Amino acid sequence: MTKYFIKRFLQLVVVAFIISVLVFLLVHLLPGDPSVTILGPNDTAHNRAILFKQLGLNKPLLQQYTTWLNAVFHGNLGQSYLNHESVTHIVATGAPIDIELIVISQVIAFAVAIPLALITSRRPNRAFDNVSTTTTFGLLALPPFVIAPIMVAVFAVSLHWFPATGYVPLTQDPATNLHDMILPSLAITAGSIAVYYRLLRSDLISTLQEDFITMARSKGLSNRRIMLRHAFRPSTFSLLAAAGVNIGALLAGTFIVEYLFALSGLGYSLVQAVQQRDYLVVQGISLVVAIAYVVLQFIIDFLFTVVDPRVVRE
Amino acid sequence: MIGRRGPQNGKRALEFPDVGESDEPLLVVENLHTSFRTGRGTVHAVDGVSLTVAAGTTLGIVGESGSGKTVLARSIMGLLPVRDVIKSGTVHFAGHDLTAMEPDQLREIWGAELSMIFQDPMTALNPVKRIGIQITESLRLHLDMDRKEADATAVELLRSVGIPSPEQRVRWYPFQLSGGMRQRVMIAIALACAPRLIMADEPTTGLDVTVQAQILDLLGKLQRERHMAVILVTHDLGVVADRADEIVVMYAGRVVERAPTRTLFAETHMPYTRALMESIPRLADPSGTRLQAIPGRPPDLIHPPKGCRFAPRCAFAQDKCRESDPPLRTAGSPDHLFACWFPLVHGTSTAPSASASASAAGDTTIDPGPVVQSP
Numbered sequence A: 001m002t003k004y005f006i007k008r009f010l011q012l013v014v015v016a017f018i019i020s021v022l023v024f025l026l027v028h029l030l031p032g033d034p035s036v037t038i039l040g041p042n043d044t045a046h047n048r049a050i051l052f053k054q055l056g057l058n059k060p061l062l063q064q065y066t067t068w069l070n071a072v073f074h075g076n077l078g079q080s081y082l083n084h085e086s087v088t089h090i091v092a093t094g095a096p097i098d099i100e101l102i103v104i105s106q107v108i109a110f111a112v113a114i115p116l117a118l119i120t121s122r123r124p125n126r127a128f129d130n131v132s133t134t135t136t137f138g139l140l141a142l143p144p145f146v147i148a149p150i151m152v153a154v155f156a157v158s159l160h161w162f163p164a165t166g167y168v169p170l171t172q173d174p175a176t177n178l179h180d181m182i183l184p185s186l187a188i189t190a191g192s193i194a195v196y197y198r199l200l201r202s203d204l205i206s207t208l209q210e211d212f213i214t215m216a217r218s219k220g221l222s223n224r225r226i227m228l229r230h231a232f233r234p235s236t237f238s239l240l241a242a243a244g245v246n247i248g249a250l251l252a253g254t255f256i257v258e259y260l261f262a263l264s265g266l267g268y269s270l271v272q273a274v275q276q277r278d279y280l281v282v283q284g285i286s287l288v289v290a291i292a293y294v295v296l297q298f299i300i301d302f303l304f305t306v307v308d309p310r311v312v313r314e
Numbered sequence B: 001m002i003g004r005r006g007p008q009n010g011k012r013a014l015e016f017p018d019v020g021e022s023d024e025p026l027l028v029v030e031n032l033h034t035s036f037r038t039g040r041g042t043v044h045a046v047d048g049v050s051l052t053v054a055a056g057t058t059l060g061i062v063g064e065s066g067s068g069k070t071v072l073a074r075s076i077m078g079l080l081p082v083r084d085v086i087k088s089g090t091v092h093f094a095g096h097d098l099t100a101m102e103p104d105q106l107r108e109i110w111g112a113e114l115s116m117i118f119q120d121p122m123t124a125l126n127p128v129k130r131i132g133i134q135i136t137e138s139l140r141l142h143l144d145m146d147r148k149e150a151d152a153t154a155v156e157l158l159r160s161v162g163i164p165s166p167e168q169r170v171r172w173y174p175f176q177l178s179g180g181m182r183q184r185v186m187i188a189i190a191l192a193c194a195p196r197l198i199m200a201d202e203p204t205t206g207l208d209v210t211v212q213a214q215i216l217d218l219l220g221k222l223q224r225e226r227h228m229a230v231i232l233v234t235h236d237l238g239v240v241a242d243r244a245d246e247i248v249v250m251y252a253g254r255v256v257e258r259a260p261t262r263t264l265f266a267e268t269h270m271p272y273t274r275a276l277m278e279s280i281p282r283l284a285d286p287s288g289t290r291l292q293a294i295p296g297r298p299p300d301l302i303h304p305p306k307g308c309r310f311a312p313r314c315a316f317a318q319d320k321c322r323e324s325d326p327p328l329r330t331a332g333s334p335d336h337l338f339a340c341w342f343p344l345v346h347g348t349s350t351a352p353s354a355s356a357s358a359s360a361a362g363d364t365t366i367d368p369g370p371v372v373q374s375p
Helices: A001-030 A033-039 A043-054 A060-073 A087-122 A127-140 A144-158 A174-207 A212-216 A221-233 A236-248 A253-261 A267-274 A280-305 A309-314 B069-077 B105-107 B131-143 B147-160 B179-190 B208-227 B237-241 B261-266 B271-278 B319-323 B353-363
Strands: B027-036 B042-053 B058-062 B085-093 B116-118 B197-201 B229-236 B246-251 B256-259 B327-333 B333-338 B369-372
Touching: A001 A060, A001 A212, A001 A280, A033 A043, A060 A309, A087 A127, A087 A174, A087 A221, A087 A236, A087 A253, A087 A267, A087 A280, A127 A174, A144 A174, A174 A221, A174 A236, A174 A253, A212 A221, A212 B116, A236 A280, A253 A267, A267 A280, A280 A309, B027 B069, B042 B069, B042 B085, B042 B246, B058 B069, B058 B237, B069 B085, B069 B116, B069 B197, B085 B105, B085 B197, B105 B197, B131 B147, B131 B179, B147 B179, B179 B197, B179 B208, B197 B208, B208 B229, B229 B237, B237 B271, B246 B261, B246 B271, B256 B261, B256 B271, B256 B327, B261 B333
Parallel strands: B058 B229, B058 B246, B116 B197, B197 B229
Antiparallel strands: B027 B042, B027 B085, B246 B256, B256 B333, B327 B333, B327 B369
């Protein structure tokens, strides 16, 4: 068990290192260069040379990398070429928004998908199952940029239940913060519900055909206990794998929703930085998001071992 | 020691008179039919089966794959799904009609009074649960044990089925055990609440031959110690030959011969039973002897053949066999039932075309006896 996690952790370190190199090179591979961003396209070659020297861009690539990495280890991701805002600060203010969106949307998704799948899988292809399955299929076809404006029109503009835009940090005013975050979270959650429900439902249906379920019935266990204690856990493999991919995609992938609700999360800041060729901001956010993704997969791998003890053996 | 407990706190609604003491058999199955609705038509998997099991005895149910023996076992238990299944007939267990019971009442009997051992220990144990919990959950449910008591009992149960160092093994997962060990765990689960009847559905089919004998001997030993009845479902007559008190031979969803074990082997009347016996490999045979396989395949149970269902594969089949269905009847001893128009006598057919050789054997007459039950 311990050996397995040490191995996994070492893999994580190696992957993180490779990511740092790729993220660093990314900026050098993008067309254009920072001097254009800072000085505009019409400045002289002389001024550009001076700027390069100031930014350390004239030094060998390896040295640039080690300097940058050293700063990163000290919590300094550099600063924006445009407004000199610290990238660490951008990440520190943006990340909580992303995390909150993901946590709320995923909690709702699991809270809806799991009970629904547990109920419908016992009697597949009956009326209730057909309604749920069709409805979630519909949800799957509704991307956030369709759902969000509809929800704003209904719940914000017509009913005035929620604000259309606005953001107060959680630490400042938790109640207002949650109130503000519900609509954007719901816009993201629809697709997740559909995916989680359908995967869990079909895995549960096949698990319920297994001998060990008949065995559990022959012990006289209640249906409730059989569903929760015998069928659920062995049916969560696809669900977990899908959650890993899905949540990974939501890391900085919620920019459309952030844009629509005027939230300056990581995704929104990243897209903006790419458009403005704000290299260090792109570099910093990409690094943080990529590391978060790797850590997320590490957690998912850990959860696999919780769900199925056989995983460690392989 | 694991003893039976009486009803506690009035929790158990059903009363179980100790029928082991009375003359009443523990299990009485009468005219059981089970059919499945499928896209192709209705499959008559169990077609009018009757049998009885006395307390503490062993009944062997034997037949090829597809003869309906597993469906029969599950029908008796009441374990089949409700949807697309048509059932009729009655199953009386310890004085209760299982077929008339609500699911809640059945759950009180399952695992407590009537438990099941499954064919494949690889798939019948939950792969992600420790074996200890798989044993203790029925103890806690049916016997109201607390966790500590149930844990201690689980260790004792594992010890009684011959698992070494059971104190450690209770915390193991099924994948950490060999096939034979898993089957022992399954027996421990089935035994947990000291049931009166264990339904063992091909309990040793997935195991190699040496382990097979160990498991069957273990089951026999525990059965004698605890005075349990066992229904041993198998495709292998050799398995039940020296373990069952009575044997039921099934073909195409029906009982074709039923007799006390000794009688069945001494005076086989049904050609199908004879064919099954000939397909048992014998150590005394010279090496290279070909096994006598039964030609053809079991019939389609959606459209079973007219007449005797075994006729298309029977070496002695006559026109009459292909025309009309032989009823289950007795001849000579009243506890020997068979369904055949031309039963074998001392291994020789009484069919007209075989009479020449039968006369040579010196015995051609047989009393057909009264018809006991028409299908």
